[in-house]
Amino acid sequence: MRLEYKSFDYDEINQNLEKVAFSLAAQMNDPEIRKIIKDEALKQFDGDYDILYNHLKNIKTKDGKSIGEKLMLKNKNIHAQATKIPKFQLSVPINCESWDTENHIPLVVIIPQGKSDKEISRLKAIDYKGNIHFLDAKKVPNEPVVVLNESERTDENGNLLENLVLSTNRNLSNGRLENSAEYLGRIYAPNPSALEAWWDSNLEMRLVVSVRPNGGTPTSVIDAIYNASRTCISEQHSNGQHGCYFGNFLFTWLPSYGQTITYTWIEYDGGGLDTLTFSVSYAPPNSGITSTISRxxxxxxxxxxxxxxxxxxxxxxxxxxxxxxxxxxxxxF
Known part of the structure; x- marks a missing residue:
């Protein structure tokens, strides 16, 4: 068996985050760049107000220069610094839709890596003049800010996670038939911040549905991550119900599943960056064939x-x- 441990130097990552933050904050005085950031965030390519840095840096401005080129005018090493920040993204998690980009110049907020949300009590923020501010990590800002963070919804190559579900929130009837399909209805969290810090905006709610076919070994029939807006999961509806309607097909409850099924919900934060890779190789005697399993x-x-x-x-x-x-x-049902 071969073990490979991949760790990250969080001190180095956070130092580079700060260097990039100062460079980006200096560009926040440009209303064109502010508008580009808002427009890209509103596209919600991953279901949230996120923008991958590798995408943003290539966007052209009216004078023909890319945002990356403009950032390099004041920090020639910015792209090298950015590559040392795993899954690096920008986001506008608060009041993105109402951001008046002509008049409001946002702070650039640094989310320290290598710490859980619960460990962070204050956040360093940079204004366009290079001044440092500190924000209460538990208090949602009143105005839009630009957050520098790690993407929770993409892999290391910038591809959306395979089990990420961007739901349509369609309504469902309450009809039920024998062995009919099960659908995810509403989900509700009266205090979203109890599960997800404000700077991560929408919640990534991971659902694992486990069954025991014929009473045997537990098996997962669903393992997916649902995009849940902070607003819709905390709202109260006039009909007395609350939360988002998702309406996604889950599975068909087969007779072999028995009488009970377990639903487990987790607010997915990516699990940190450090990973442990292991592989096991086996060669049956005289077969000449080696099989390897890696995880x-x-x-x-x-x-x-x-x-x-x-x-x-x-x-x-x-x-x-x-x-x-x-x-x-x-x-x-």
């Missing part, structure tokens, strides 16, 4: 456990699970 796992996780509930086959459609104090959900 990479996160060494530590900062994910927040939101809820685990047992769903019984005989329960009614639109039953609510979780109690709602932190997180609850509904399932339709």
């Amino acid at each position: 990479t796992i996160n060494r530590s996780t900062w994910d927040e456990h939101a809820n685990q509930s047992t769903v019984w086959r005989g329960e009614a459609s639109n039953t609510e699970y979780g109690g709602g104090s932190i997180f609850s959900f509904r399932i339709f």
Whole structure:
């Protein structure tokens, strides 16, 4: 068996984040760049107000120069610094839609890497003049800010995570048939900040649905990450229900699954950057064939456990699970 440990120098990452932050903040005085950042964030390529740095730096401005070229005018090493920040992104997590880019010059906020949300009490922010400010990490800013952080929704190559679900939030009927499909209904969290820090904007709610076919070994039939807006999961509807309607097909409850299924909800934070890769090789005697199995796992996780509930086959459609104090959900049949 071969073990390979991949770790990150968080001191170096955070030093580079700060260098890039000063360079980017200096460009916030340019209303054209502010508008480009807002427009790109509003595209929500990953379901949230995020922009990968490798995408932003190549966007051309009216004078023909790219944003990356303009950043290099004051910091010739900025691209080398950015490459040392894994999954580097910018985001506008608060009030992006209402940002008046002509008049409001945002602070550039640095999210320190190598720490969980719970460990961070204040955040360093840079204004366009190079002045340093400190923000309360637990208090949501009143005005838009530009946040520098690690992407939670893409892999190291900038591709969206394969199990990320960008939901349509369509409504469903409450009809139920024997062995019919199950759908994710509403999800609700009255205080989103209990699960996800404000600077990460929308929540990445990972759902793992486990069954025991014929009473045997537990098996996951769903392992997906759902994009949940902070606004919709905390809102109260006039009909007495609350939260986002997702309406996504989950699975068909087969007779072999038995009478109960377990739903586990986790607010996914990426699990940190450090990884442990292991591989096992096996060669049957005299076969001349070697088989190798490799797997990479996160060494530590900062994910927040939101809820685990047992769903019984005989329960009614639109039953609510979780109690709602932190997180609850509904399932339709």
